Amino acid sequence: MKFDTNTYKITDSGKIGTVALILGVVFLAISVLGFMQDSAHFYSNYLTAYIFWLSVALGGMFITMLHHITNATWSTVIRRITENMAATMPVFVLLFIPIVFGLHEMYHWSHAEVMDPNSPSYDALIHEKQGYLNETFFFIRAFFYLAVWTIFSFLLRKKSVEQDSTGADYKLAYKKLAAPGLILFALTTTFASFDWMMSLDAHWFSTIFGVYFFSGIFLSGLTFLFVFLMYLRSQNVLGDVVTVEHYQDIGKFIFAFIIFWSYMAGSQYFLIWYANLPEENYWFLYRWGNSWEIVSMVLIYGHFVFPFLALITRAAKRNLKFMVFISLWIFAMRFVDFYWIIMPTGLNEDGSRVVFDFTMYDIAPIIGIGGIFFWFFWKQLTANAIIPVKDPSLNESMKFQNT
Amino acid sequence: MGLFKKLPGVIIAEFDSTGSLLHAAEKMSEAGYKKYDCHSPFPIHGMDKAMKLKRSPMGYIIGTMGLIGMSGMVGLTYWTNTYGYSMVISGKPYFSWQAFIPVIFAITILLSAFGAFFGMLALNKLPQLFNPIFNSDAFAKVTNDSFFVSVESHDPMYDEAKVKSFLESIGGKNVEVIKGE
Known part of the structure; x- marks a missing residue:
């Protein structure tokens, strides 16, 4: 990798993008093998991987908009990277296609006989929800979410790249994007999580589910950002621009949102545990048995207890090697979280629910979609300077120090 | 003082x-x-x-106070529900710790805040x-x-x-x- 320290451009991006693309295609091909063996299982795995990487992109979008709306200056040096994480949205529009085909395999409510009162498999409870849960409306909503995300991430990146040549102060222009963007972001992510994950089990409902998804989005974005910045640092890129002070701030965010995620997950569990109503508690009960208890345990200890204790001290947040490990750990836990939500809802061919059985087909779509995501991300990132070189607050950001 | x-x-x-x-x-x-x-x-x-100022010891004061609050509240809820006033509530075990997470959390935060506020006053004389x-x-x-x-x-x-x-x-x-x- 060759890096120009005057223009802050990666002049020779090396083979990493190509390697990612090849890995992506190869592993998607492997998951197609899985599709031939067991299509229902494949779709669940694919949806897990899709939402896992989508949450990284949405995380980048949220960090960017948060930066603009709060007048932040410390995060100016990392803004270009989060912008490009968000700007991978076209990849996710394309990769949504398999979910369209897998709709009937994954979403029980999409079966016509469930809504038909004369059919033996008629489900009155789901029929009540037909106004929201029907295929036409589902696709209109999905189109709307993806359109909103694509447009806003595109505009955020476009304005920022434009600033590289004009050097004007775009603060207000950014805010005009970020303010409506954040409102739409909150609504779209909430309803996307309802549509794509909660409706997998159409009987179950949890009003906090959208916030729970959001807390995970932010964590996915931050941990990806941290690891990627440290990768650049190991290649002697941005080592003197993104300092330990910035890393500590990202670490603080990770720590705060580990707690926030646990708070949301805990609240969701707590109310259902307290009321103990059969129509709600079966969702947790199924995950606390039937071979899924191990995944639940990993989630509690791996996604909350361990990172919480590990990140308490200031020294830990300033120890870059340790933080890379913790970030990778939490990044892996993000996968476990989505796996825990999505996989137990899958049905086998005989109608029974799937049990915990971790094979390479569970991993293949993660690497597959991840490879394509990274290839596109890398291509977009290296097209311009990797920090906003003419942003008026850049100088202040580079000098940033924690007190 | x-x-x-x-x-x-x-x-x-x-x-x-x-x-x-x-x-x-x-x-x-x-x-x-x-x-x-x-x-x-x-x-x-x-x-x-x-x-050449040393880092403030506030973090340790706050942390200790928080731990005191947490363990005190775990002890109190455990004792009252298991020995002091043991009652079965909605078919759950005597000491259903999940129900007491909010109060344990709240007292932890309260004592931490006390530690922060009074610790700050004491350290600043x-x-x-x-x-x-x-x-x-x-x-x-x-x-x-x-x-x-x-x-x-x-x-x-x-x-x-x-x-x-x-x-x-x-x-x-x-x-x-x-x-x-």
């Missing part, structure tokens, strides 16, 4: 910029002064380092109602547009003439001696 102690005398010197104040702070800590302070209308980045430094008319400018270094007479290296000439040598202006009470 600073309420009843004898008030020390102070020597103050004025500086005209953040840069010169930082520079002065470095010289003061190098020279080995202990009971000195820097005053400015706003926080200055790098001042802690220049004055507050409440202290008066300081002789306010007898100086020039010092009033510190809330507006001026920077000061002050040296208390408690300092082991305190010697009026020497401190005066040292403050002047590091660029201090309008050096003023204020008597203690």
Whole structure:
């Protein structure tokens, strides 16, 4: 990798993008093998991987908009990277296609006989929800979410790249994007999580589910950002621009949102545990048995207890090697979280629910979609300077120090 | 507590910029002064380092108080629900810890906040109602547009003439001696 320290451009991006693309295609091909063996299982795995990487992109979008709306200056040096994480949205529009085909395999409510009162498999409870849960409306909503995300991430990146040549102060222009963007972001992510994950089990409902998804989005974005910045640092890129002070701030965010995620997950569990109503508690009960208890345990200890204790001290947040490990750990836990939500809802061919059985087909779509995501991300990132070189607050950001 | 102690005398010197104040702070800590302070209308980045201040022990105070609150509340809910007033509520075990997470959390935060608030007061030796430094008319400018270094007479290296000439040598202006009470 060759890096120009005057223009802050990666002049020779090396083979990493190509390697990612090849890995992506190869592993998607492997998951197609899985599709031939067991299509229902494949779709669940694919949806897990899709939402896992989508949450990284949405995380980048949220960090960017948060930066603009709060007048932040410390995060100016990392803004270009989060912008490009968000700007991978076209990849996710394309990769949504398999979910369209897998709709009937994954979403029980999409079966016509469930809504038909004369059919033996008629489900009155789901029929009540037909106004929201029907295929036409589902696709209109999905189109709307993806359109909103694509447009806003595109505009955020476009304005920022434009600033590289004009050097004007775009603060207000950014805010005009970020303010409506954040409102739409909150609504779209909430309803996307309802549509794509909660409706997998159409009987179950949890009003906090959208916030729970959001807390995970932010964590996915931050941990990806941290690891990627440290990768650049190991290649002697941005080592003197993104300092330990910035890393500590990202670490603080990770720590705060580990707690926030646990708070949301805990609240969701707590109310259902307290009321103990059969129509709600079966969702947790199924995950606390039937071979899924191990995944639940990993989630509690791996996604909350361990990172919480590990990140308490200031020294830990300033120890870059340790933080890379913790970030990778939490990044892996993000996968476990989505796996825990999505996989137990899958049905086998005989109608029974799937049990915990971790094979390479569970991993293949993660690497597959991840490879394509990274290839596109890398291509977009290296097209311009990797920090906003003419942003008026850049100088202040580079000098940033924690007190 | 600073309420009843004898008030020390102070020597103050004025500086005209953040840069010169930082520079002065470095010289003061190098020279080995202990009971000195820097005053400015706003926080200055790098001042802690220049004055060679140690990190505040507040984090440990708050952490300890939080742990006391947490373990106290776990103990209380455990004892009351298992031994003191054991009742079966909605078919759950006596000590259903999930139900007490909110109160355990709340007391943890409450005691941490107490630790933060009272710890801050104690470490700053507050409440202290008066300081002789306010007898100086020039010092009033510190809330507006001026920077000061002050040296208390408690300092082991305190010697009026020497401190005066040292403050002047590091660029201090309008050096003023204020008597203690």
